[in-house]
Amino acid sequence: MRSAGNVSIILCRVRCNTSRSRSTLIRIFQQAHVDLEQGPLEDQEKYFGHHECEVFSEEQQLATESENRWNNCEKNRGHENFFSVQYFRDNYLPKLQSDRDREVINTWIDCTVKLQVTCTSKDRPDNDPHAKDRGKIGCRYGTGFIKLVFSAVYDKPCLCAICKGKVAEKHWGFYVRTAGHVVFNTEEAKTTQVQLNYDDDSCEPKFGYGVDVVKFQPKRDWIDMWCVTCDQEIGAWIESIYCCWSDGDDQLKPPDLSALLPGCGEDCIPVLIASHPHGQPKKITLGEFRGRDRKNCRIEYSNPTCKGSSGAAVFVSDRRTRKFTHILWALPVHSRVIESRTAQKEHINCGHDGWLI
Numbered sequence: 262m263r264s265a266g267n268v269s270i271i272l273c274r275v276r277c278n279t280s281r282s283r284s285t286l287i288r289i290f291q292q293a294h295v296d297l298e299q300g301p302l303e304d305q306e307k308y309f310g311h312h313e314c315e316v317f318s319e320e321q322q323l324a325t326e327s328e329n330r331w332n333n334c335e336k337n338r339g340h341e342n343f344f345s346v347q348y349f350r351d352n353y354l355p356k357l358q359s360d361r362d363r364e365v366i367n368t369w370i371d372c373t374v375k376l377q378v379t380c381t382s383k384d385r386p387d388n389d390p391h392a393k394d395r396g397k398i399g400c401r402y403g404t405g406f407i408k409l410v411f412s413a414v415y416d417k418p419c420l421c422a423i424c425k426g427k428v429a430e431k432h433w434g435f436y437v438r439t440a441g442h443v444v445f446n447t448e449e450a451k452t453t454q455v456q457l458n459y460d461d462d463s464c465e466p467k468f469g470y471g472v473d474v475v476k477f478q479p480k481r482d483w484i485d486m487w488c489v490t491c492d493q494e495i496g497a498w499i500e501s502i503y504c505c506w507s508d509g510d511d512q513l514k515p516p517d518l519s520a521l522l523p524g525c526g527e528d529c530i531p532v533l534i535a536s537h538p539h540g541q542p543k544k545i546t547l548g549e550f551r552g553r554d555r556k557n558c559r560i561e562y563s564n565p566t567c568k569g570s571s572g573a574a575v576f577v578s579d580r581r582t583r584k585f586t587h588i589l590w591a592l593p594v595h596s597r598v599i600e601s602r603t604a605q606k607e608h609i610n611c612g613h614d615g616w617l618i
Contacts, residue, residue: 439572
């Protein structure tokens with residue numbers, strides 16, 4: 262296995278050696294990239310960035326520690342550019358011209374959920390960001406997004422943490438998309454609590470429960486998790502907000518968010534992220550699309566994020582592709598954060614390759 266230093270030397274030689282054929286240089290570069298991806302975690306983080314789960318030990322008081330980490334965050338001191346849901350709705354949504362655009366963004370925010378995972382599978386590989394916690398009991402916070410809601414099922418066994426397989430009068434199933442490093446497999450999904458509608462501390466806690474990982478894309482670092490709830494109020498609520506996605510329109514387009522970033526220029530592609538930084542109430546951040554790596558299914562954007570933002574859906578609003586992009590089936594999730602050469606925090610997301618074309 263090559264070390265990170267050796268990989269750097271190889272990549273440098275690839276750039277400087279023009280005597281070799283293009284195909285040979287590409288093969289050398291690709292092999293160096295594979296060696297780095299499969300190498301030690303510290304090498305990966307140096308070149309690809311690090312993940313943003315908020316992790317707690319079994320002994321820590323979650324609510325108190327989560328608030329402490331929010332208050333003492335060194336990455337985004339004061340969280341000046343993290344807007345509460347109410348502030349965003351009062352001060353930013355009115356800038357959008359279309360009622361439909363405002364409705365879609367509101368639903369996007371509502372579909373964002375906080376994930377609390379209390380298991381770390383022993384099946385995680387050695388170079389996994391949570392490998393050191395394999396088999397341990399603890400907690401990590403991440404973010405997810407309700408991607409699909411199914412109609413209610415009557416008088417069937419419910420697999421939520423409350424019913425545990427008992428027949429429920431009525432229950433709902435729904436898919437949550439998140440990052441693969443937040444929820445790795447079905448073992449971890451079964452210990453995942455999905456908190457809905459956590460917009461501020463006054464909101465009454467509402468929960469769904471993970472059951473199974475139904476789709477997993479390791480390279481793109483996302484999973485779809487099957488979740489259930491037998492809470493009648495939650496079920497009716499998620500059915501109602503999901504109507505905005507289906508609504509008889511099979512080609513739901515991303516709204517034009519350019520009015521939210523009026524000074525970024527004609528070529529600017531706005532990006533919106535709703536997440537639960539440090540496990541705290543939902544926050545909205547705005548930024549710009551900075552580029553993409555098609556081969557490695559990554560996009561880059563400037564939105565501020567914190568630990569706890571891993572798995573948040575990345576809403577990319579490109580006016581040039583609004584006529585054919587479907588915002589659900591090409592849904593990237595926030596995966597990593599890196600330091601740019603300008604010392605400004607840049608974020609790399611591993612998501613669907615078809616989001617921007």
